[in-house]
Amino acid sequence: MIKNFVCRLVGKTLYLLDEPTTVLHPQEVEKLLDILRTLVCKGNTVVVIEHNLDVICVSDTIIDFGPGEGLAGGEIVATGSPQEIIGNPNSLTGQCLRAYIAVNQ
Known part of the structure; x- marks a missing residue:
């Protein structure tokens, strides 16, 4: 269900996430980063308010x-x-x- 939702919203969309890694396991953080990379590669803008250094390290x-x-x-x-x-x-x-x-x- 979520996959279909994201597919309809790709391109020219602004995503704003506030501390999305809170309580996530490191493997879940990697999955989240993969999703965020995909959104950006499809022409979207992703703004993340975050303290997780794994996320900060890969930020543009x-x-x-x-x-x-x-x-x-x-x-x-x-x-x-x-x-x-x-x-x-x-x-x-x-x-x-x-x-x-x-x-x-």
């Missing part, structure tokens, strides 16, 4: 908000590819990505 563009949380946040700290974010000294996400990639390579 990251918008990193901060510099802290709550009242200490809300500013755009960095934007760009994962590599650009890693190179930004103001980005806490970049620091986390750098450490994550070092451990998982």
